[in-house]
Structure formats: structure tokens, C-alpha cells
Amino acid sequence: MTRRFSLLVFDWDGTLMDSEARIVACMQEAMRALDLDPIGAGSIRRIIGLGIGEAVRALYPQADAGFISHFADAYRVAFMEASSVPQALFPGVEYVLGELDGAGYLLAVATGKGRSGLDRSLHESGLGARFHATRCADESRSKPHPAMLEELMERCGVSPRETLMIGDTTFDLDMARNAGASAVGVSYGVHPVEHLLGCEPLTILHAITDLPVWLGSDAGGRASATQGRAESR
Numbered sequence: 001m002t003r004r005f006s007l008l009v010f011d012w013d014g015t016l017m018d019s020e021a022r023i024v025a026c027m028q029e030a031m032r033a034l035d036l037d038p039i040g041a042g043s044i045r046r047i048i049g050l051g052i053g054e055a056v057r058a059l060y061p062q063a064d065a066g067f068i069s070h071f072a073d074a075y076r077v078a079f080m081e082a083s084s085v086p087q088a089l090f091p092g093v094e095y096v097l098g099e100l101d102g103a104g105y106l107l108a109v110a111t112g113k114g115r116s117g118l119d120r121s122l123h124e125s126g127l128g129a130r131f132h133a134t135r136c137a138d139e140s141r142s143k144p145h146p147a148m149l150e151e152l153m154e155r156c157g158v159s160p161r162e163t164l165m166i167g168d169t170t171f172d173l174d175m176a177r178n179a180g181a182s183a184v185g186v187s188y189g190v191h192p193v194e195h196l197l198g199c200e201p202l203t204i205l206h207a208i209t210d211l212p213v214w215l216g217s218d219a220g221g222r223a224s225a226t227q228g229r230a231e232s233r
Contacts, residue, residue: 004220005182007158008100009149011167012111013048014189016208017121019087023048026083027055030074045190049112049169051137052076079117089125090188092209097130099212106156109134110148110165110175132156144174149181164202166211173199184214 013019024041031038039059047055052072056063063071101107107130111118115136122128133155141147153163160180165172168189173196176183185196185204193204202220205211214220 004162005105005164005215006162007106007108007153007156007164009108009110009152009163009165009181011049011165011169011172012109012113012118012121014168015166015172015186016089016093016109016127017087017125018090020045020048020190022079022083022085022087025085026075026078029078029083030071033074033078034070048190049143049167049171051112051142052114054137054142055112076114076117080120089127090208092207094125094127096208096211097127100215101130103212105215106132106158108132108152108156110143110152110172111135112137112143112171114138143169143171144178146175146179149175149179153179153181166205168196170195170199173201184211 010016013023024044027044028038028041043059047058050058052075053068056068056071060067060071097107109118109131111134113121113136115138118134118136122131122134133152135148135151137143137148140151149163149165153160161182163176163179163181165176165181165183166186167173167183168186169191173183173185177199183199183201185193185199185201186208187193187196187204187206196204203214205214
């Protein structure tokens, strides 16, 4: 069987890690630290997946660069140092990544997290060695701009038609479409399924453990494509 996809790019928060509660709590803690009026969890959930600058602009449309910088600093302190709200990998993530890695897929991460936050999560989860490449919003452009995905494809030496983005938000799916790549959504993250369907993903997965099965099916696994090669880890 010829593989349709060579490179699988995962979002982090809401796709591999159940971090929604911690992100919401830390955004609200940043608001308290800056004496801002509180914003409800529902509004915060809608911006999860964006880079911190874009997220702050979405919540505070009149924000200037100074405000965004202060808010970002307060959020990072809350997330990296102060928060006791737990976060954990979704069930089956370690198994799925191991299976896909062993099957020869190139694995990558494209996330709205900053580099320090992702590196910490990769270290604490023990998943760092699974990924051939990672890109963060503070070293590229925020989703849904295609830059992160384009940079990952270039590094791994694959074309858009060989690339599949897996994510829980419209930002992920729109980024894939903007880059000319394919995408699948996951139903267990922060954006409702009906919003994801509006981005026309190839499918919606209801658990990350459904991904290897779908990739092995006619829908996910059969098409003419040249296998890409990654840089050495």
C-alpha cells in the first residue's frame, strides 16, 4: 500500500494534551494580576490555539503592544510557575505516537504555545523524542497563517499533499487549508464539531486512538504520494 501521507503534524493543547482548564485558569489569573475585569471561560476557550499575542488581541481588540506584552508576561508566570491546575495527555496519546513513529511516519507539532512552554511539556510528558520537528507561535506566525506548517514541511522535505494536520480548532484546520495541506479534526477539544466541519476536514476523530485506524483505511491510507524524508533527529 502506498501511503497518502508522510508527515503528521499535531496541535498540542486540546489535541494531545488536556490543558484547557489550566489555560483558562491562567488567562483569568493574568487578568486578576493586571486588575482587569474578568472574562468568562467560554470566551477564553474560543481563543485557545492562537499565539498569546493574537489571543490577547482577540479578547481586547483595543490592546496596544505594551498591554499585550504585560498580559503575556503575567500569563506565562501563571502557567509556568504559579498554576496548580493539572494537565495530562489524553488517553492513548503515548501509544498512538509510538505506533505511528514505529510505522515510519514523520511526526511534528505546530502549536500556539511558546517555545519554553512546549519544551517543558515535551520534557515532562517524555514525548520529545517522538517528534522530528516542532514549531511554536513565538518563533513563527500564529495560526491560521500557514507559516508554521510551511516551515515544518520544508524541514521534513515533504509536499503539502503528503502532509496531514491533526487539531481541535478551526485555527488548525484553516492553517492546513491555507498551506495546501489536508486536515482532520478531533471532537474532544475546545471548538465545537459543527465549527470544525465548516472547515471541511477529511474526517472528525472522536479519540486520538482512532487516528491509526483511519490512516490504515481506504480514506486515510491509499493515494499516490512520494514518501518524504526528514532531517535526522
